[in-house]
Amino acid sequence: MTLVAIGINHKTASVSLREKVAFGPDILGDALKSLAAQTRTGEAVIVSTCNRTELYTNQVGSDRLIGWLSQFHNLDEAELRQCIYLHTDQKAVQHLLRVSAGLDSLVLGEPQILGQIKKAFFDAREMGTIAHTLDRLFQHTFKVAKRIRTETEIGASAVSVAFAAVNLAKHIFDDLSKSRVMLVGAGETIELVARHLGEQGAGEIVVANRTLARAQGMAQEFGADAITLPQIPEYLPQCDIVISSTASPLPILGKGMVENALKKRRQQAMLLVDIAVPRDIETEVGDLENAYLYTVDDLQGIVQKNMANRLEAAEQAELIAQEQSLEFVNWLRGLDSVATIKQYRQQSEGLKRAAMERAIERLEQGADAEAVLNELANKLTNKLIHAPTQALSKAARSGDLDSLELLRSALGINDN
Incomplete structure (x- = not known):
């Protein structure tokens, strides 16, 4: 092995x-x-x-x-x-x-x-x-x-801001397949958000970015629509969830833009998650009724708490991995023993077959039956005990009492 x-x-x-x-x-x-x-x-x-x-x-x-x-x-x-x-x-x-x-x-x-x-x-x-x-x-x-x-809870908690944002959306909108999501930006963080959304079965996604080409590249990968930033007010009223992460020095979504979108939505709730630094969404948006705004600081708190939960779960997982690795190795060792036993049986059968053939040959030549049987028994016994006898002698000479006792047990030798 x-x-x-x-x-x-x-x-x-x-x-x-x-x-x-x-x-x-x-x-x-x-x-x-x-x-x-x-x-x-x-x-x-x-x-x-x-x-x-x-x-x-x-x-x-x-x-x-x-x-x-x-x-x-x-x-x-x-x-x-x-x-x-x-x-x-x-x-x-x-x-x-x-x-x-x-x-x-x-x-x-x-x-x-x-x-x-x-x-x-x-x-x-x-x-x-x-x-x-x-x-x-x-x-x-x-x-x-x-x-x-x-x-264990090893995978139950979000430990990245992108995953936390999607997890938050999933808790608020139980079935993401029925929700329309707007992603603002097209960098690595938003790309990761898009992947998590896909894994959670999100429905329609629209990617808004400063350059349309970049938005189209990401949109093509995730089966989404692509728009530019100036088109956001047009599409915003149709979106249930907005997750934004750009490098813009100034807010992209202001209170007035979101307020107008909510009116067109007839005050249907909208979740806005701002994971940009500096922020993409004006703080005042959080004051609007039916607008639920979360920032990167809110998500970081969730991530830190969840990481502590995962570390605790990891300890349990490590014990399972250790226990189950030993179980597999024991199974593998069992295979080795089966192969060894099979080989030992084949070897013993070979010695028996050779002794029997020799005995039959002598009987056919007219040798005395009792003498043939004695020879068969003696030669077969000597051949079968040869290797164990050598092992016993070697263990005794070297003072290896553990091996000696193991051999005695394997050979069925007792003091009675």
Whole structure:
């Protein structure tokens, strides 16, 4: 049994190195086949995301894996070794369980990594680099990750401002699929908001930005409409939720603009979330009836509280990961014992068969039956006890009382 996991991640390597070690879709298939060829079992899984690249294999030395990784990407092996982490057997299992549960992620408890690991597994299975051991390992991983999500609060709380904004909208508008959302800005934060909205099944989305081209680029990715900032008053009355994050030095949504929109909405409630610094939405908007304004400070308070909750949940998740890694390794050790027992039985059967053939041959030659039986019993007994006798003698000579006692127990020897 030698499960091996090696990799680099956001904690051990720079972005530039992570880019060099990544496996894109165009090379993943060839890489899996090449990596599997390095092992005795032909098993390999490659997990490659923006924050990590990891190799999971069976029955191969770590030096060989590192050498393969550096050669495949044409990298300096010494430089790569400075950033690589290595885990074997139970530690490898525990690492995979931690990664799948989001315990090793840049954002603690983030759920996307599990989907990425599932894809890595399915890609490997499609390429034929999954056999019994890794199949069982990854199926076990998916089950444990689900258990951690169910039994702990590791993923229940928003720990980024973007996620907190969407979570807030979901609490106020129970069904986001029936809500129309306006996103003001087209930077990284708004892009992240759009992704979270998509995951929560948000209905119509409109992206407003200073430059239409940038808004259109984001809108195309998320199936949204694109408008410019001067068009906001026209579209605002149709929106239930507004989330804004721009680099504008002056507010973009004023009290008068929102007030007019609310009148056209017949005072139907509107949620406005301002996560920009400086602020995009005038403070006075919060004074309007049916306008519910939240700022980045409000969300930061939520994030800090939720992060504390996640840290507490992470402690529970770590215990589950440790316990379940041991359970898997015990199963794997059981496989080893089954294989050993099978081999021992085959060996004993071979000795018996050889002795029987010799006995039958002598009987056919007219030898005395009693003499043949005595010879059969003596030779078979001597051959069967030869290896245990040597092991007992070696343990006794070296004073290894623990091994001696184990051998006595295995051979059924007692003092009675």
